Amino acid sequence: MVLSKDLIASSSKTLVIHSFPVKGLVKQILANPVVLGGITLAALGSFWYFWDILKDFFRQNYLRTLVISSDNIAFHWVIDHINKQSRRQTQNLSLDSKLKYDQQGNGYLRNRFHPGYGTHYFYYKDRWITVTREKDKSLSQSITSNINRYWGSKSRAQEWVNLTTYGGSPNFWDEFLQDASKDEIKQKNKGLSIERFRDGYWEEFGKPRRKRPLESVILDGSMAKNILKDITEFIESSDWYIENGVPYRRGYLFYGPPGTGKTSFIAALASHFGYSIRMLSLNEPSKDTELNFALNDTPKKTFILLEDIDAAFSSREDDKDKDEEKSDSKKPEEPKCKISFSGLLNAIDGVASAEGRIIFMTTNYKERLDSALIRPGRVDFEAYFDNCTKEMVEKMFQRFYKNQTDDLCREFINTAFSLDKPISPAQLQRYLTKHKQSPLQALEHVSEII
Structure with a gap:
């Protein structure tokens, strides 16, 4: 088939006519700053969108982050470990000062420096780690407000330390925490750890003390031997308690004149059995629920010590006599503590009481104690600490x-x-x-x- 020259010319013109508007349209678009700006923003938006996807992918697959709050037992251990491991000590420091005394009774200030709030870097096992330490009051309040309303405790600002590194094995942070806690746990195993209840929390009461030998506390007759035997038998009889349906708890009452070694012997017992001591003043908890938490949320191998129990609650008969004597008084006497006597009894042997718990109560005046407090099941062993024989x-x-x-x-x-x-x-x-x-x-x- 032979095409005519007119048809070829017509087709050629048609091609030219169709190609010209496309180039013109592109030029017009590029010449319009509004349209060009929109295209640029769309391109940048797409870039950042895919960039965020890439970053999230990188974080999920290559970044390892550990967040520790100040209410975690390892928080201060990690802070100390970071300071020890840093090849270059940070210039941004926080200060922890305590007044100490030497053997001659002379006071001195002990200063300990820790990484301050902000971002720091340190080197650990061939890997750089970014550390961010912050105190977030608003976050702390949002997390603890419901707990504080329930327990009635005072709100405390929460601290956080965020650790971030690249790569590493799945066990990297576990290995880091083992190293950070190694020295502290070693000290605890060597010494006697003591904690006290304050503001709704158990907190460490100084560094672990030197363990006290049992023979360093002089008691009369075979009393030390009998107490030691009773505690040993209790610790080794958990199966018997379970099989016979008897609550696996033990309560001890040490009473007698001041200075007769009640608290010292408890410290010696804790040292002997490898236990820690948690001291609780009944003036500290602000509600019965908080007291219940304090007495029953304790780790294993822990003695709970309620010192001078008579100072918080006297006998109900004594209170009745005092009320009759003060019946004409207009101003009522302030309560000795914020918790109720029934709350104390329930915390000691109520339904929610912890298994395996050992409580020591001390008093200089046993006669002031209510009989309900020291009945069997709450106090299982009484020991009188006398003056020197x-x-x-x-x-x-x-x-x-x-x-x-x-x-x-x-x-x-x-x-x-x-x-x-x-x-x-x-x-x-x-x-x-x-x-x-x-x-x-x-x-x-x-x-x-x-």
Whole structure:
């Protein structure tokens, strides 16, 4: 088939006519700043959209982040560990100062510096780690407001430390936390850890103390042996309690004059069994629910100590007599603590009471305690801590002055008891410590004991 020249020319013109408007349209669009700006913004938006997707993908697959709040036991351990591991110490520091005393009683200020609020960097196991420490009051309040309303405790600002690194094994943070806690746990295992309840939280009460040997607390007769035997039997009898449906709890009441070694012996028992001590003042919890939490949310191998229990609650009979004497008074007497007596009883042996818990109560005045508080099931073992007997004075004298003659010891005992005044173990220990270098001087000035 042969095409005519006119048809070819017509087709050529048609092609030219169709191609010209496309180029013109592009030029017009590019020449219009509004349209060009819109296209540019759309392109940038698409770029940032895909960039965010890439970043999220990178974070999820290559970044490892650990967030620790200040109410976590490892928080301060991690802060200390970061400071130790940093090759270059940060210039942004926070200060923790405490007033300490040396053996001569001279006070001095102990300063400890930690990474302050903000962002820091440190090197750990061939990897750079970014650290951000912050205090977020609003976040703390949003998290703890409901808890604080329930417990009635005082709200405290929450602190956070965020750790971020690139790559690493799935166990990287676990290894980091093991290293950070290694020294602290080692100290706790070597020493006696003591905590106190404050503002609705259990907090560490200083560094772990040196463990106290049982023989360092002098008691009369076989009392120490009997208490030790009872606690050992309880700890080893968990299966028996479960099989017989008996609540697996134990309560001890140590009572007697001041300075007779009640609290000291509890510390020695905790050291012997490898337990920690949680001290609770009944004036601290603000509600019964908070008290219940404090007594029953405790870790294993922990002794709970309620000191001077009589200072918070006296006998209901005594309170009745006082009310009758003050019936004409217009202003009622302020309560000794904010919790109720029934709340204390329920916390000790109520339905929600923890299993395996050991509670020690101490008092100088057992007669002031309500009988309901010390009935069996709440107090299972009572021990009276008395002032020094001749046997106790002999043991303490021989412990302070080894290789001394029996005659010197007997003379010291007879002279001390000739004063005809009670001598507490605390008084005797203070006196013998004063004359620790010379038993003869201790004998010569024995009247100074009291």
